[in-house]
Amino acid sequence: MKILVTGGSGYIGSHTVIELINAGHEAVVIDNLSNSSEKSLERVAKIVGKEIPFYKVDIRDREGLEKVFEKEKIEACIHFAGLKAVGESCVKPWEYYENNISGTLVLVDVMRKHGVKNIIFSSSATVYGDPDTVPVTEKSPKKPCTNPYGTTKSMLETILTDIQTADPEWNVVLLRYFNPIGAHESGLIGENPNGIPNNLMPYITQVAVGKREKLGIFGNDYDTVDGTGVRDYIHVVDLAIGHVKAVERFSLNKGTEIFNLGTGKGTSVLELVHAFEDATGVKIPYEIKDRRAGDIATNYADASLAAKELGWTAKYDIKRACQDSWRWQKNNPNGFEE
Ligand code: NAD
Ligand code: UDP
Secondary structure, eight states, X not given: OEEEEETTTSHHHHHHHHHHHHTTOEEEEEEOXXXXXXXXXHHHHHHHTSOOOEEEOOXXXXXXXXXXXXXXXXXXXXXXXXXXXXXXXXXXXXHHIIIIIIHHHHHHHHHHHTTOOEEEEEXXXXXXXXXSSSSBOTTXXXXXXXXXXXXXXXXXXXXXXXXHHHOTTOEEEEEEEOEEEOOOTTSSOOOOXXXXXXXXXXXXXXXXXXXXXXXXXXXXXXXXXXXXXXXOEEEXXXXXXXXXXXXXXXXXXXXXXXXEESOSOOEEHHHHHHHHHHHHOOOXXXXXXXXXXXXXXXXXXXXXXXXXXXXXXXXXXXXXXXXXXXXXXXXXXXXXXX
């Protein structure tokens, strides 16, 4: 299939482009480069041995999108493009709603005008809020999100579901990611946050490479194995392969489907720090800080539906993810800047 990958030069998108090519699909990337570098696609080209068609287009730019759809015979879209920083979304809610919601509405409108009605959407475990029980299944209730970023994900799930209900020609796959970490084994691409990382793994690797002095651990008084927060860390290549499996759903015309993409295993912050130290031999100094506003104690996936329906399970463990994250960071201390 020829697949439009929005946000395809970003962290998860670039890894997904590789797995699409590996599986025999064609990928066309659009990205406004607001949170990524075009160099990631040059690295992808090195890995897969061919250039990936790239258009610097914003998903809110109807004319720009129209041109891409007119030129390329797009059959489906994997929609990663969006702003994703939880804290920033509390300070700039308008920007988050405008970019993520308006952008998706324009994209979907241009898609349907060109008869392209297959979409995979990047959702998040954040739509479960603070779950009553773990692991969460796709049937676990959605709860109000604690930040505008999460609300955009939840709202877009509803919007895409309603569009599919009204027009059964649509095939919608909502993928709820848990916590992606790791990088391609080549060490050529990986997560490249702007400024101070919000997420745990890039913070750890920046401490390891000497860019930050020590890790702050946000709370050690949660009701968990060691008091630190527990999450489901999934290797980004596993996540990327999950998207390739989801592409196969389009031909089954199942309407709207939802899948958790996680490992099914919870890991605490301290466990991840120690796993990183064991996997790489690099010590991570840390200090315990106050809890971070909006954080929950524990969340991890029941990923059995994806196993049953998509034939997908995560195959890489935490150790491998730590090694791969570290290889990327060590080889590219300044990300894609040479
Ligand atoms: P990323 O920031 O690396 O990738 C997103 C890409 O979208 C970037 O390259 C950015 O430049 C682009 N973009 C943003 N707004 C755009 C617009 N208006 N038009 C065109 N391009 C635009 O983030 P990622 O970690 O690869 O995440 C991909 C998707 O997965 C996002 O939708 C994110 O919300 C979602 N997600 C990420 C995580 C995570 O922890 N990384 C977890 C759950 C869901
Ligand atoms: N975390 C931390 N220090 C950091 C970043 C994150 O202790 O510098 C903790 C955070 O409190 C949570 C876990 O690591 O328990 C995962 O946080 P992240 O922001 O990576 O993901 P999310 O909050 O989206 O699950």
